[in-house]
Amino acid sequence: MADTGSERWFARATKVIAGGVNSPARSFRGVGGDPPVVMKRGQGAYLFDVDGRRYIDYLAAFGPLVLGHAHPEVIAAVRSTAGEGSLLGTPCPLEIELAEELVRAVPGLEQVRLTTTGTEAVMSSIRLARAFTGRSLIIKFEGAYHGHSDGVLVRAGSGASSIGTADSLGVPTGVTGDVISLPFNDGQAVRRVFEEAGNRVAAILTEPVVGNMGIVLPQPGFLQDLAALAKKAGALLIFDEVITAFRFHYGPVATQLGVIPDLYALGKIIGGGLPAGAYGGRAEIMRSVAPLGGMFQAGTLAGNPLSSAAGLATLRVLREEQPYDRMDRFAEALAGGIEERAHSQGIAATVNRLGSGFTLFFGETPVTDYTTAQAADAGRFGRFHQLMLSRGVYLAPSRYEAWFVSAAHGQDDLAKTLDAVDWSLRALKTAG
Ligand SMILES: Cc1ncc(COP(=O)(O)O)c(C=O)c1O
Numbered sequence: 001m002a003d004t005g006s007e008r009w010f011a012r013a014t015k016v017i018a019g020g021v022n023s024p025a026r027s028f029r030g031v032g033g034d035p036p037v038v039m040k041r042g043q044g045a046y047l048f049d050v051d052g053r054r055y056i057d058y059l060a061a062f063g064p065l066v067l068g069h070a071h072p073e074v075i076a077a078v079r080s081t082a083g084e085g086s087l088l089g090t091p092c093p094l095e096i097e098l099a100e101e102l103v104r105a106v107p108g109l110e111q112v113r114l115t116t117t118g119t120e121a122v123m124s125s126i127r128l129a130r131a132f133t134g135r136s137l138i139i140k141f142e143g144a145y146h147g148h149s150d151g152v153l154v155r156a157g158s159g160a161s162s163i164g165t166a167d168s169l170g171v172p173t174g175v176t177g178d179v180i181s182l183p184f185n186d187g188q189a190v191r192r193v194f195e196e197a198g199n200r201v202a203a204i205l206t207e208p209v210v211g212n213m214g215i216v217l218p219q220p221g222f223l224q225d226l227a228a229l230a231k232k233a234g235a236l237l238i239f240d241e242v243i244t245a246f247r248f249h250y251g252p253v254a255t256q257l258g259v260i261p262d263l264y265a266l267g268k269i270i271g272g273g274l275p276a277g278a279y280g281g282r283a284e285i286m287r288s289v290a291p292l293g294g295m296f297q298a299g300t301l302a303g304n305p306l307s308s309a310a311g312l313a314t315l316r317v318l319r320e321e322q323p324y325d326r327m328d329r330f331a332e333a334l335a336g337g338i339e340e341r342a343h344s345q346g347i348a349a350t351v352n353r354l355g356s357g358f359t360l361f362f363g364e365t366p367v368t369d370y371t372t373a374q375a376a377d378a379g380r381f382g383r384f385h386q387l388m389l390s391r392g393v394y395l396a397p398s399r400y401e402a403w404f405v406s407a408a409h410g411q412d413d414l415a416k417t418l419d420a421v422d423w424s425l426r427a428l429k430t431a432g
Contacts, residue, residue, distance in 0.1 A: 031397045067323075092308070150166075154176045184370065190229060216367055
């Protein structure tokens with residue numbers, strides 16, 4: 001008999017929702033098994049489960065909630081907008097204001113198209129790159145998640161490049177045959193593809209800082225090499241900044257790294273916790289999109305007033321309050337504190353961090369690509385996750401996700417989290 005609220009709710013969920021979750025990343029299968037905790041609400045830096053138990057939240061709903069849960073200005077914007085109609089099916093001022101805000105903040109983004117998800121933003125940017133170049137080949141990187149559209153569910157084997165192996169059943173090889181997956185940070189591998197088939201490459205698609213094999217940073221020169229190779233061959237460089245834009249500073253991480261892509265895919269933070277995505281780039285490329293051009297892309301809910309209002313409110317707070325330094329200092333202290341405690345317990349651990357996002361890998365090898373990310377100890381992460389949860393700290397239930405610090409986290413949360421880390425690492429050590 002189920003004895004917690006989460007168990008009871010999850011038992012109901014598994015009857016009517018496939019696997020009990022509406023996105024596989026929410027299941028606890030990667031960290032020791034279901035049921036996941038069923039959350040009732042979020043407030044500031046905290047999640048509260050259906051039994052009223054509080055957790056310090058480092059999931060941030062997989063990234064969007066950079067201001068924390070239920071930020072008063074975001075909630076006020078959504079409330080007042082909802083009273084005027086949630087969906088108009090026509091152009092509306094809020095979507096135009098959001099597009100203006102994005103174009104002002106993102107270098108190289110002259111025009112944008114709003115979508116409802118990051119998946120659509122990436123999918124459409126690929127279609128646009130193919131339409132604009134008249135070519136079909138896409139280069140992506142192993143272990144890089146770009147949403148769940150057919151064409152990007154290609155990870156391929158480690159090491160050598162391989163073409164067109166789908167990660168999901170139901171994806172026909174006809175769709176993935178034009179997608180090549182290469183090891184991240186391997187400029188030579190990309191160069192070889194361009195040498196062999198440069199005139200067939202429509203685009204290189206990458207996260208400039210990878211968020212989906214854990215946080216993995218580009219090595220010096222790697223992104224510059226990608227930009228140069230693409231430019232020389234007449235291909236486009238697409239940055240998937242669904243996670244990274246507005247996470248590390250007010251703008252895309254591209255600016256911090258000094259490489260401006262031809263196209264961006266955006267999402268998460270720009271919707272302030274409501275469904276939103278966007279893609280765009282130079283106006284000359286965006287002219288290919290219908291109704292001006294022949295590349296079709298659409299969306300009943302795209303640019304809806306509620307998402308636009310939540311996104312705008314979030315971006316305005318970020319721009320005006322600039323919480324980034326504070327978030328970075330918090331994350332630096334937390335990540336550093338974790339590494340220190342792991343080492344003093346004799347537990348092999350590496351932390352990859354940029355600003356307010358970081359990933360803890362249980363292993364000593366530096367993590368620079370998917371192969372090295374996979375080498376980290378999965379079982380140990382699963383046990384650590386459960387121990388932290390039992391101390392009231394909610395981490396993403398996957399070793400390949402990031403810890404996201406939000407503007408709502410305070411010094412008391414830092415101290416409590418480090419206590420929980422200390423306790424969990426000692427327990428891990430004792431268990432062997
Ligand atoms: C880098 C990246 N691209 C695209 C997506 C897909 O976004 P969505 O889940 O909004 O469809 C995600 C989602 O996690 C992502 O992390």
